[in-house]
Amino acid sequence: MTALPKVAVVGAGIEGAAAAFYMSARHGLAPVLFDPDPFSGASQVAAGMLAPVAEAVYGEESLLEMMLEAAREWSSLDDALRAMGLESGYRGGGSLLVASGPNDVAEIERTHAYYQRLGLAVRRLRAAEAREVEPALAPSSGPALYTEIDNQVDNRVAHRSLLAGAFKAGATLIEKRVAEVARRSSGWALLDGQGAEHHFDKVVIAAGVRSGEIAGLPGYMEKALRPIRGQVLRLRVAPGTGPSLVIRSIWDGRLVYVVPRLGGEVVVGASAEEVGFDATRKARSTYELLRDTFKVLPGLGEADLAEVNVGFRPGTSDNFPILGEVRDGLYLDAGHFRHGILLASITGRWIAEAVATGKAPEGMATFAPSRLEARP
Numbered sequence: 001m002t003a004l005p006k007v008a009v010v011g012a013g014i015e016g017a018a019a020a021f022y023m024s025a026r027h028g029l030a031p032v033l034f035d036p037d038p039f040s041g042a043s044q045v046a047a048g049m050l051a052p053v054a055e056a057v058y059g060e061e062s063l064l065e066m067m068l069e070a071a072r073e074w075s076s077l078d079d080a081l082r083a084m085g086l087e088s089g090y091r092g093g094g095s096l097l098v099a100s101g102p103n104d105v106a107e108i109e110r111t112h113a114y115y116q117r118l119g120l121a122v123r124r125l126r127a128a129e130a131r132e133v134e135p136a137l138a139p140s141s142g143p144a145l146y147t148e149i150d151n152q153v154d155n156r157v158a159h160r161s162l163l164a165g166a167f168k169a170g171a172t173l174i175e176k177r178v179a180e181v182a183r184r185s186s187g188w189a190l191l192d193g194q195g196a197e198h199h200f201d202k203v204v205i206a207a208g209v210r211s212g213e214i215a216g217l218p219g220y221m222e223k224a225l226r227p228i229r230g231q232v233l234r235l236r237v238a239p240g241t242g243p244s245l246v247i248r249s250i251w252d253g254r255l256v257y258v259v260p261r262l263g264g265e266v267v268v269g270a271s272a273e274e275v276g277f278d279a280t281r282k283a284r285s286t287y288e289l290l291r292d293t294f295k296v297l298p299g300l301g302e303a304d305l306a307e308v309n310v311g312f313r314p315g316t317s318d319n320f321p322i323l324g325e326v327r328d329g330l331y332l333d334a335g336h337f338r339h340g341i342l343l344a345s346i347t348g349r350w351i352a353e354a355v356a357t358g359k360a361p362e363g364m365a366t367f368a369p370s371r372l373e374a375r376p
């Protein structure tokens with residue numbers, strides 16, 4: 001019998017946690033995670049939308065297939081976590097895209113036509129029908145698109161559960177930052193910056209937007225990732241009140257989304273700014289998010305404003321994640337941009353399979369790191 005490879009995962013955000021979960025629970029590996037603070041990254045800030053339909057973008061159709069598979073995988077992942085006595089906060093019921101202003105109806109029609117061309121199951125609702133589906137909508141709100149495909153998880157709960165599930169199945173955590181990855185005669189060494197070296201057969205880099213800061217990676221990684229700042233709000237309402245569906249609203253061309261959790265938390269997001277790692281919680285962003293939310297869901301004006309958070313989406317030059325082997329057992333699992341909660345299910349499964357079997361699953365090739373080699 002061949003010995004199982006010794007595997008490390010650098011970064012224990014939702015991507016590292018999902019990869020470690022699949023490696024341990026599905027493939028019987030015992031990965032060692034490295035992270036000085038697993039709950040400090042974007043995975044704890046995000047809204048948790050699993051939205052392949054709403055996030056379908058002109059020119060990014062090859063990502064759509066992966067996002068649809070990721071949404072299906074979340075429902076199996078939820079089952080797998082439950083079987084271990086853990087929760088993901090997965091919530092079905094679907095999502096609405098609402099034209100909140102009179103000038104936004106044309107955008108809804110354009111979007112509907114685009115979804116139809118892509119063959120996505122979306123229903124167009126008249127304004128009154130939309131309000132029947134979601135009574136919390138403003139009386140002035142317009143027509144909407146409804147899809148059952150887009151749902152949500154409570155990303156904070158899911159992230160913690162994936163880590164807990166991985167630990168139950170044999171993974172461990174070393175609370176250290178990795179400064180460098182270096183090739184050794186057999187396998188890889190992780191240097192923690194305090195003089196210690198940790199040796200592994202295979203290493204997965206899943207350090208989110210900071211992945212490129214680790215020394216020893218291919219040169220193109222230095223500039224492959226950039227932070228896209230996002231500010232989100234967490235409101236609190238009495239459980240059972242407030243909206244029940246994920247609502248995306250367009251008002252005067254601006255998008256705001258509202259993600260209600262079962263326990264009464266309502267996530268409102270999000271700004272998207274290219275301003276580096278500026279973590280200021282900006283008054284202007286809070287104002288704009290609330291203003292646009294009250295246009296579509298006026299009842300939320302009575303909610304408790306519980307949290308204002310800033311996170312950094314790990315952006316890439318083509319908006320695609322960076323996934324796959326770069327050299328003899330060194331893998332990248334980074335750059336999930338604005339879809340990282342959704343994609344954690346499928347990228348976790350794929351990376352774990354590639355590490356455990358040595359063969360990359362077919363769908364992963366499109367996102368191979370080698371595509372970045374040719375870029376300036």
Ligand SMILES: Cc1cc2nc3c(=O)[nH]c(=O)nc-3n(C[C@H](O)[C@H](O)[C@H](O)COP(=O)(O)OP(=O)(O)OC[C@H]3O[C@@H](n4cnc5c(N)ncnc54)[C@H](O)[C@@H]3O)c2cc1C
Pocket residue numbers: 010011012013014015016034035036037038039040041042043044045046047048049050176177178179206207208209210211214229230231232269270310311312313314333334335336337338339340341342343
């Ligand atoms: C405002 C906002 C809203 C979002 N909403 C959604 C959404 O609704 N749906 C969706 O699918 N996605 C959403 N996203 C995107 C999603 O949050 C990210 O794509 C995802 O969280 C990335 O996960 P990650 O594990 O790669 O990174 P992170 O969660 O940032 O984790 C990276 C981890 O790596 C660790 N680390 C960094 N450097 C090192 C090192 N050198 N050594 C060891 N560890 C290291 C950090 O401590 C951190 O814990 C949103 C993002 C933002 C900012």
